[in-house]
Amino acid sequence: MNTDRYYFKLNRHKMFKKILIANRGEIALRIIRACKEMGIATVAIHSNADEECLHVRFADESICVGSSAPRASYLNIPSIITAAEVTGAEAIHPGYGFLAEDPHFAEVCESCGLKFIGPSSQTLNMVGNKSQTRRIMMKEGIPVIPGSNDSVKNEAEALKFIRSIGYPMIIKASLGGGGKGMRVVQNEEELKRNFPVAYAEAESAFGNGALYLEKYIQEPRHIEFQILADSQGNIIYLGERDCSIQRRHQKLIEESPSMVVDTKLRKIMGRFAIRIAKAVGYVGAGTVEFLLDREKKFYFMEMNARIQVEHPVTELVTGIDLVKEQIKIASGEKLKIAQDEVSINGHAIECRINAEDPQKNFTPTPGKITAFHMPGGPGIRVDTHLYDNYTVPPYYDSLLAKLIAWGQEREEALSRMQRALDEFIIEGVPTTILFHRKILDNAFFRRGEIYTNFIQRRILGET
Numbered sequence: 535m536n537t538d539r540y541y542f543k544l545n546r547h548k549m550f551k552k553i554l555i556a557n558r559g560e561i562a563l564r565i566i567r568a569c570k571e572m573g574i575a576t577v578a579i580h581s582n583a584d585e586e587c588l589h590v591r592f593a594d595e596s597i598c599v600g601s602s603a604p605r606a607s608y609l610n611i612p613s614i615i616t617a618a619e620v621t622g623a624e625a626i627h628p629g630y631g632f633l634a635e636d637p638h639f640a641e642v643c644e645s646c647g648l649k650f651i652g653p654s655s656q657t658l659n660m661v662g663n664k665s666q667t668r669r670i671m672m673k674e675g676i677p678v679i680p681g682s683n684d685s686v687k688n689e690a691e692a693l694k695f696i697r698s699i700g701y702p703m704i705i706k707a708s709l710g711g712g713g714k715g716m717r718v719v720q721n722e723e724e725l726k727r728n729f730p731v732a733y734a735e736a737e738s739a740f741g742n743g744a745l746y747l748e749k750y751i752q753e754p755r756h757i758e759f760q761i762l763a764d765s766q767g768n769i770i771y772l773g774e775r776d777c778s779i780q781r782r783h784q785k786l787i788e789e790s791p792s793m794v795v796d797t798k799l800r801k802i803m804g805r806f807a808i809r810i811a812k813a814v815g816y817v818g819a820g821t822v823e824f825l826l827d828r829e830k831k832f833y834f835m836e837m838n839a840r841i842q843v844e845h846p847v848t849e850l851v852t853g854i855d856l857v858k859e860q861i862k863i864a865s866g867e868k869l870k871i872a873q874d875e876v877s878i879n880g881h882a883i884e885c886r887i888n889a890e891d892p893q894k895n896f897t898p899t900p901g902k903i904t905a906f907h908m909p910g911g912p913g914i915r916v917d918t919h920l921y922d923n924y925t926v927p928p929y930y931d932s933l934l935a936k937l938i939a940w941g942q943e944r945e946e947a948l949s950r951m952q953r954a955l956d957e958f959i960i961e962g963v964p965t966t967i968l969f970h971r972k973i974l975d976n977a978f979f980r981r982g983e984i985y986t987n988f989i990q991r992r993i994l995g996e997t
Contacts, residue, residue: 549865550574550625550649554618555589557629558608559919560936561841562589565627568857577621579614581607583927588919595621602929608632611639618648625649625864631931634840635662651864653818653839660814661837665708665746667814671834674813676806679825679833681748689729692747693722699749705729707736708744713783715739718750753985754825756780757792757832759807760848762859763816764869771804772852773878775844777823778984779973781896786966786989787973788844789883790851793944793982794826803832810837819845819860825986843886843936846915850882850940881944883951887918887935889926891964900928901963909957913940913950926963934965944982948974969993 553569554577555562562578566589569576578593583602590596597617600607607613609632618626626648628634637658643650652658661667665685671678680699685708686692696703705728707715715736717728729745737743756777763769776792777785795803807822814837821838845856854871863869890896903924908916918935926934937954941947955971973979978992 550861552577552594552621552623553625553627553651553861554579554614554621554623555593555627555629556608556614556633557627557631558584558587558589558930559933560917561629561631561843562587563592563919564917565629565857566592568855568861572858572861574861577617577623579608579617581929583929586924588921597621602927604632604929608930611642615642615646615648619646623648625651625861627651627861628840630840630843635838637662649864651818651860653816653820657814657816658839661816661839662709664706664836665744667836668746670813671810674809676810676813676834677832679748679751679835682746685744685746689726692725692729692745695747696725702750702752704748704750705732705745706748707732707740707742708746709736709740709742713780715743715745716783751825751827751833753987754778754827755792755794755984756785756823756835756986757795757803757826758821758823758838758842759804760842760845760856761807761811761816761820761822762856762863762869762871763811763818763820764863765817765866766868768869769808769811769816770869770871770873770876771807772848772854772856772876774800774803775842775847776984777844778986779979779988780986781989781994785844785886787883787885787970788847789881789944789947790847791878791881794830799830806832806834810834818863819856843933844884846917846936846938847882847884850915850938851878851880852876853879880940880942881947882938882940883944883947884936884938885951885955885970886933886966887937887958887960887970888932888966889934889963890932890966892966892969893964896966898928898932899963899965900926900932902926903960904962905959906961907957907959908935909937909954911950911953911957913947914938914954915940920960934960948980 552575566576576593578589578596579599580590599613600610633639637655640650641655702720705717715732717732719725733743760772775790777788779787823835824832826832889899906922915938939951
């Protein structure tokens with residue numbers, strides 16, 4: 535009898551000995567750090583372009599999985615599975631982006647005896663299809679934004695539906711997220727112009743051009759709830775993040791807690807987040823996203839089945855390491871934190887520093903870093919994969935660093951963030967550091983009068 539296998543069956547939360555990280559950059563480093571603290575060996579995968587990346591340097595082992603293009607490397611499922619098998623990894627952590635929410639990848643991992651650190655392929659299939667998720671939520675009595683229950687096939691079908699609800703509407707990709715295939719339309723002319731563009735963008739980004747329609751909520755806040763769910767049916771929420779500062783549906787600044795969510799509303803929305811997670815059989819760390827209107831009515835928007843870019847703000851106000859919790863849950867451990875033990879301490883804010891030129895419509899700016907200095911001091915955290923003379927490749931997301939500030943209250947967190955932005959030196963490529971300073975100096979932002987089109991209205995003056 536294989537005693538190791540027998541022991542694993544008896545003790546389902548036997549911790550992994552080795553994890554392969556199917557990602558790159560700062561999130562790969564973040565996972566490596568968590569694994570090191572837990573005594574777990576790590577395997578970094580990389581493309582040819584990332585051979586000198588820090589996640590490769592700090593992992594216990596590394597293996598090249600393909601050339602520079604994402605489809606040849608970080609999206610190359612056969613190469614990633616082979617790398618896990620060759621190195622003896624027991625589990626794969628997908629991070630965010632790339633294959634993190636791909637149900638096929640999760641299914642392949644499951645079939646190969648590798649633990650996918652995330653929800654099951656079945657759950658990923660459910661939450662990945664926005665139209666299907668809407669139907670599930672409506673059946674469960676979850677408030678959703680009025681919209682089409684199924685994908686709309688063409689402009690004529692979209693126009694017929696809109697006439698029953700009225701403008702403004704938002705076109706969304708049925709599969710995927712991140713603002714791809716998303717367009718707001720105010721009239722029939724804009725619908726005819728934007729529908730084929732949204733379809734093409736969704737087809738390019740997700741391999742499926744299916745679109746659905748939602749009523750566009752005027753000046754909403756984007757409020758998301760972090761949840762943790764174990765395989766024994768225990769689910770908790772860890773407060774909310776306000777992600778309203780966006781440009782073209784891409785988040786730029788996130789903070790926790792939200793200035794408009796009081797204790798009563800937090801409890802109501804948090805309980806709905808738990809109901810949503812239960813409805814899809816969720817296991818792992820996930821995020822339930824809502825839109826909150828000016829009357830504080832909230833609507834379910836979507837569920838992100840992965841660790842979020844903005845997870846550090848929740849970590850700083852709760853003291854809970856979300857990546858470690860992900861790994862523990864995946865190994866079969868029961869949550870050791872009860873809902874009444876979760877408390878929100880202080881205020882945290884995160885700025886995403888990108889290699890983009892705000893003066894040139896935020897065009898990505900790859901190139902060599904010629905000078906680099908990270909800010910420090912009380913309440914400051916920097917998650918980054920940058921170093922002096924690092925070359926930012928043109929093949930991947932433009933995120934360079936996440937700058938997070940914590941304070942006893944929002945004003946202190948903002949003051950620390952302003953100081954840290956002044957200290958942050960990245961030379962050689964244009965970045966969004968100065969743009970973030972402009973946002974933080976804005977009087978409306980300082981007062982917390984924000985909404986999802988704040989950047990267009992108050993900073994860029996586009997509307």
